[in-house]
Amino acid sequence: MKNLLKDRSHWLEVWARFRTGNQIAFSEIYEEFIDRLMAYGSKITRDRELVKDCIQDIFIDLYRLRPDLRNPEYIEFYLFKSLKNNIVRKAQKDKKIMNLPVEEMIIFELNIDIDRDTFDLESDRLRIERLKSILQTLDPQKRELLFLKFNSEMNYNEIGQLLSINPDTAKKQVYRLLDQIREKYGLQLLELFVILKKG
Amino acid sequence: MTPHEQQFIENPLFLRWVYHNNLTVEKYWEQYLDEHPLEKEDALAFKGRLSELKFSEEILNPEERAQISANILSQINREMQRKSRLTIVRSLLRYAAVAIFFFCIGGLQVYLLMNKHNQFPQVASESFKVPASSNGPTLITSKGESVDLQRSSSTLDYTRNGEIVLNEDSIMASSPDQANQLNQLVIPYGNQSKIVLSDNTVVWLNAGSRLFYPTSFKNKTREVTLFGEAYFEVSKNPEMPFIVKTATMDIQVLGTIFNVSAYTEDNVVQTVLKEGSVSIRKKDAGFFDKDIVIKPNQMATFNKTTSDTKIYEVDAEYYTLWTKGLISFEEIDFKRVIQKIERFYNIKVDFSDLNKEAIRISGKLDLKRSRKEVMEYLEKVSLSKFVQVNENLYVIE
Numbered sequence: 382m383k384n385l386l387k388d389r390s391h392w393l394e395v396w397a398r399f400r401t402g403n404q405i406a407f408s409e410i411y412e413e414f415i416d417r418l419m420a421y422g423s424k425i426t427r428d429r430e431l432v433k434d435c436i437q438d439i440f441i442d443l444y445r446l447r448p449d450l451r452n453p454e455y456i457e458f459y460l461f462k463s464l465k466n467n468i469v470r471k472a473q474k475d476k477k478i479m480n481l482p483v484e485e486m487i488i489f490e491l492n493i494d495i496d497r498d499t500f501d502l503e504s505d506r507l508r509i510e511r512l513k514s515i516l517q518t519l520d521p522q523k524r525e526l527l528f529l530k531f532n533s534e535m536n537y538n539e540i541g542q543l544l545s546i547n548p549d550t551a552k553k554q555v556y557r558l559l560d561q562i563r564e565k566y567g568l569q570l571l572e573l574f575v576i577l578k579k580g
Numbered sequence: 581m582t583p584h585e586q587q588f589i590e591n592p593l594f595l596r597w598v599y600h601n602n603l604t605v606e607k608y609w610e611q612y613l614d615e616h617p618l619e620k621e622d623a624l625a626f627k628g629r630l631s632e633l634k635f636s637e638e639i640l641n642p643e644e645r646a647q648i649s650a651n652i653l654s655q656i657n658r659e660m661q662r663k664s665r666l667t668i669v670r671s672l673l674r675y676a677a678v679a680i681f682f683f684c685i686g687g688l689q690v691y692l693l694m695n696k697h698n699q700f701p702q703v704a705s706e707s708f709k710v711p712a713s714s715n716g717p718t719l720i721t722s723k724g725e726s727v728d729l730q731r732s733s734s735t736l737d738y739t740r741n742g743e744i745v746l747n748e749d750s751i752m753a754s755s756p757d758q759a760n761q762l763n764q765l766v767i768p769y770g771n772q773s774k775i776v777l778s779d780n781t782v783v784w785l786n787a788g789s790r791l792f793y794p795t796s797f798k799n800k801t802r803e804v805t806l807f808g809e810a811y812f813e814v815s816k817n818p819e820m821p822f823i824v825k826t827a828t829m830d831i832q833v834l835g836t837i838f839n840v841s842a843y844t845e846d847n848v849v850q851t852v853l854k855e856g857s858v859s860i861r862k863k864d865a866g867f868f869d870k871d872i873v874i875k876p877n878q879m880a881t882f883n884k885t886t887s888d889t890k891i892y893e894v895d896a897e898y899y900t901l902w903t904k905g906l907i908s909f910e911e912i913d914f915k916r917v918i919q920k921i922e923r924f925y926n927i928k929v930d931f932s933d934l935n936k937e938a939i940r941i942s943g944k945l946d947l948k949r950s951r952k953e954v955m956e957y958l959e960k961v962s963l964s965k966f967v968q969v970n971e972n973l974y975v976i977e
Binding site for chain 1: 605629632638644647933
């Protein structure tokens with residue numbers, strides 16, 4: 382069970398195998414993380430080709446630098462961090478973004494995944510619109526924080542490092558954000574209810 | 581947030597349940613909530629609420645994926661080539677008098693990366709892997725019955741009216757209406773087997789292979805499907821071409837003797853012709869692509885990663901020796917030789933030094949000898965050491 386769940390300890394073990402030159406471990410890492418990296422990278426920049434290039438490069442680097450990689454780092458953190466750094470570095474080099482500080486450069490747009498079974502009623506569509514607008518009012522770093530919390534298994538220490546904030550702040554912000562969203566969302570649902578009744 | 585909610589949000593498995601669920605995770609939570617009924621209501625409500633915040637994700641299409649893995653592979657290959665060039669200089673200085681041949685790249689295959697896209701019609705994907713756990717060759721009949729063939733090398737014979745003769749003694753009847761359906765012969769690692777099909781075509785199946793074939797051939801062509809390695813002596817019948825289907829290509833013959841090695845886990849599919857003629861058609865061949873035709877003592881190799889086909893002049897004898905329990909190799913990557921003995925003895929051998937994989941070695945092995953003798957021989961040719969980790973695992977140092 383433990384192994385099938387592919388938790389942190391599983392990846393530590395894969396990491397160790399990979400460092401001894403095991404190619405199957407390399408393939409496993411690739412298969413597991415390529416989609417997650419694509420999902421993360423394309424939130425950092427909308428330049429799809431750039432994201433693909435960077436993903437490619439970090440896997441090549443991973444293989445090439447294998448002997449030098451420090452052991453205890455969590456592989457997901459290592460990959461996410463490398464991808465982010467890589468994208469930022471390349472984007473700056475391409476002069477697509479002129480000397481903007483990293484925080485302003487990343488928009489980190491979040492869309493709600495509407496491709497779900499629940500999405501069949503007009504009221505569902507409205508609800509999703511509401512959520513979207515709530516997300517848009519957040520600053521990009523908070524959106525990234527939510528994304529990382531929900532879509533990775535990194536701890537606050539690691540998420541904090543990615544966002545250059547301290548771990549405690551990261552944790553507090555996640556809690557606050559969830560409360561905020563619930564509050565606003567609840568309110569808006571109430572409004573929605575009123576509107577529907579009127580209509 | 582309630583204490584339960586705080587506990588859930590700090591559990592990566594909970595978030596995976598909400599956003600990236602799979603069967604294992606689902607089962608985990610089913611069991612967990614059965615054991616913690618007090619948390620059930622909160623868990624489901626919280627899950628429902630969080631799932632509203634499922635963010636859309638960009639995904640790679642298959643072409644982009646293939647392109648990325650191909651780029652990674654070629655770059656890694658280039659790196660390794662540079663490294664092994666350095667190593668060769670050092671090794672040659674150290675073992676100047678010893679017969680190491682060449683270092684060569686090609687042994688490095690991140691084969692798993694590329695195999696995902698090999699869709700294969702007719703045969704379900706569960707068939708790709710031969711179960712390592714089964715003890716001996718197994719026949720799975722068209723009715724779905726599984727027959728253990730007991731001996732590690734056995735002979736199956738199909739008569740024209742569809743009876744099955746095993747090791748020249750026992751006979752199993754098969755009903756005529758099943759004649760067109762597929763039987764499956766499964767040869768686990770550590771075994772080999774010979775089968776005579778209803779048209780008198782003889783097939784030797786090497787360790788770790790599967791062959792799908794009908795009890796008798798009723799169509800315009802005689803078609804079988806192969807995963808792994810097999811040696812065919814196809815009976816002549818110009819009116820009914822014989823076709824061997826593999827995951828990446830179809831090999832069509834009239835009457836001829838040839839060897840096909842198409843293990844799913846190998847990056848290269850090899851077809852070696854001993855007599856007659858064969859034509860090979862890639863599965864993804866375009867409208868204008870010509871079939872590849874080879875002559876006796878030629879080998880066609882198909883590289884799954886690059887989709888390249890090459891034709892070499894070879895001695896076909898070398899490639900069919902395994903039917904006699906021998907393997908012979910001339911300037912072959914050490915890794916490829918190791919793969920063969922892994923299958924034959926049903927063991928696992930890891931390389932602790934990746935550079936060793938690409939050493940080219942030559943020689944002949946009699947696999948009927950003991951594992952130990954074979955390994956001692958390989959240690960000598962490759963200048964390495966086999967260290968036994970447990971009963972079935974070795975590491976080359």
